[in-house]
Every structure is written in C-alpha cells, then in structure tokens.
Amino acid sequence: MSLTHAILGLLTITPMTGYELKTQAFDNSIAHFWQADQAQIYRALSAMAEQGWVESRLEIQEDRPNRKVYYITEAGREELHRWLHTEQPLPVHREPFLVQMFFASELDTATILNHIARQREGHAARLAHYESIEISVHDDPEIARKRSFWRLTVEIGVAVERAYLEWLDRCEAVVRELDQLESQPHDQATFPNTSATD
DSSP states (O other), X not given: OOHHHHHHHHHHHOOEEHHHIIIIIITTTGGGTSOOOHXXXXXXXXXXXXXXXXEEEEEOOSXXXXXXXXXXXXXXXXXXXXXXXXXXXXXXXXXXXXHHHHTGGGSOHHHHHHHHHHHHHHHHHHHHHHHHOOOOOOSSHHHHHHHHHHHHHHHHHHHHHHHHHHHHHHHHHHHHHHHHHHHSOOOGGGSOOOSOOX
16 A cells, blocks of 8 residues: 555545644554654655645635645546555565564573563553544444444454464463473483383
8 A cells, every 4th residue: 555545545534734634634543554754744745746636725824824735636536546446465564573483492481471571562552542442333324334444444453453462372371381391300211212122
C-alpha cells in the first residue's frame, strides 16, 4: 500500500488539512497498520496535487490562522478505485524480536525471559488499545457500511495481538523447560553402552 492511497481514502470521508490528516485521521486509524509522519504526508499531498488527485482551498479564519483544506478530486477517486481493485501481495515481514528468538540459544535464560517479558508488555498494551476502540453503529446505510469495514481492521488487530501473547506464553514455557533440562546432572548410565559384550 502506498501513503498516497491511504490519504485518498481518508479524504473520501471528509476534506482535511494536512495537520488534520495526521493528528485526527492517520493517528486514530490507518496508523495502526501503516504509519507516516507529518512531513511524509505533506510531501505526498504536494505530489498528489501535481497529479490532479487532490486540490486545496484556503479557508480564511478571523480568530485563527487560515486553513489549507484538501479535497479529493474525481481523478483522485478514480485512482483510489483503481488501486482498491488491484490484488495486493503478502507483506514482507521484518521483526527484530523474531531474529533474536531465532538465535536465542546464544543468550542466557534470564536475558531471553526478559526479552519475552518486555514483548508481552508491549503486545498487551497494544491489545488493550485495540479493544478500547469503539466503532458505533449508524442509521445511515452508507456510513454503517464504512464502519463495518473499519471494525474488521480493528478485529484483525485484536486477533493478532491475542495470538502473539499466546505464542509468547509458549516461548516462556519452552525456555523454562530447556533451562530445567540443562540444569539437571547428566547420568552416565543413561547413555547407551557401546562396549563389546561377552
């Protein structure tokens, strides 16, 4: 997904300034699965305006600074619909913690368990955040349809975080089991006897 198409999608909901796109729209929705900073959003808006996908209007305000509000154009809607009809590849997964776990045999038990605990805290906090998101029903069928799809993206976030926490529990159990096995004295009698017999 490109930042451009995320912005186009958000502008179908309502016209916004670049600041509002970041603080009111992105940070409260798309940022859960596609992050962007303010500078990236402004650069994308500038490029989109050159493409004719958005246009801006200066709103004069007497008691506040003037607002530059962006609107999606018909060409922008066509580009968004083109992208929405395009099949998307699976994302490339890059996660530092999984690399740590892959080579965790190089670490002592306490360090591994500390890494797992920190990951659990982060994923638990993220799960709590997702579960706190409320997307209410609406009488307007068009708005209700939009919110149904918004709700689905929250549901996958909740499912992923719950699955991750279950996996972290499994990681901890395996690490503790390995630690117990390594701490047990090796009984020579348990090794197979390879000496010749009479």
